[in-house]
Amino acid sequence: MKFTKVILIICVFALTAFTLKTDKKDGYKVGDKIEDFSLKNIDNKIVSLSDYSSAKGFIIIFTCNTCPYSVANEDRIISLDQKYKKAGFPVIAINPNDPVAVSGDSFEKMKVRADEKGFTFPYLFDDGQKVYPKFGATKTPHVYIVTKKDMKVQYIGAIDNSSRDEDSVTEKYVENAVDALLAGKKVEKTETRAIGCSIKVQ
Template sequence: MKKIKLPLIYMVCLLLAGFLMAATPAGNTGYQVGDTARDFELKNVDGKMVSLSDYENAQGFIVTFTCNSCPYSVAYEDRLIALHNKYAPKGYPVIAINPNDAAVSPEDSYANMQQRAKEKGFPFPYLHDETQEITKAYGATRTPHLYILKKGENGMYKVAYIGTIDDNSRDPKQVQKRYAEAALNDMIAGDQVKQPNTKAIGCTIKWKEA
């Protein structure tokens, strides 16, 4: 059989496409605004399993994919605590989820999560998505990556906002736009979220190696 010679540029494109497919989980499209978010059961730093259904009085959730190792995540820790303290009493608690594979990022091991939660005094659960199944379901790609959920009339939670917390990851004193707070305030007022999508800024998630 006669061998077909492919142009060099075409071969390079094929190799690059293969690399990108290996680096990104297949079918990782995730939730869009308006989608119904599935419940989950993930292990908290206190050893207990946590689900959305555990919160009987919740009107929604501030779900954030975050970690120990990313400087962007660390920079937002105090702002996450402030968001929880302000909005949990209004029915919107924070739930933090570490999506990183500890084999790739040892700093994000479960033991280090426990230590970090204790050091910072997190008032919210800090969960370990060991299989990365929930991270893929949401479609999170960075840490931090924020998803705000709102309870619908059927008791299911729908995604109302996806993106970042505010417009300045480096300096909280220089923040001009507080995207998460604006979305939550719209929801609490019974209004449509005016800006339901922003770009998540942070470190790429450390996926399990194939």
């Protein structure tokens, strides 16, 4: 009987350890500290979060050229950058898609789209798809709000509660979160479900 209990305890411990290891593969959670990254911007310059010495935080958005949900949110992303960049929370957009899988998301076409829309923020290419898995991003668009002083994730999810129709928005998740952080308050809704296209891999 004692031997059976010992075996059971060992099995439970092993299962728990395995679960803890596999959970980390899902990417950053709210409260996690992120690693800085260095990615090429559409102006061919390398951009890192450490470049922003005066920033209070970042609105990091995984997006792309081709997803209808991303296209439907482009004006909202521009508005977020225009509203919060001067307050210390600039938008950092990252295209996570493999251009071999989706030719419309090539680096050259990123330049074209940014010019067409007049992007006011960096539009970075996740070459080799090394950054988005660390975040655990699964959709375009997928938002991560990070505070710079501790590099911790404060919010993960959607821009607002209307994935396609801006006129139907009744709750602005990202704006509410950034407003709270700027006011020194706790973010009330720290996570929502990102709705969009799956990130494309080769």
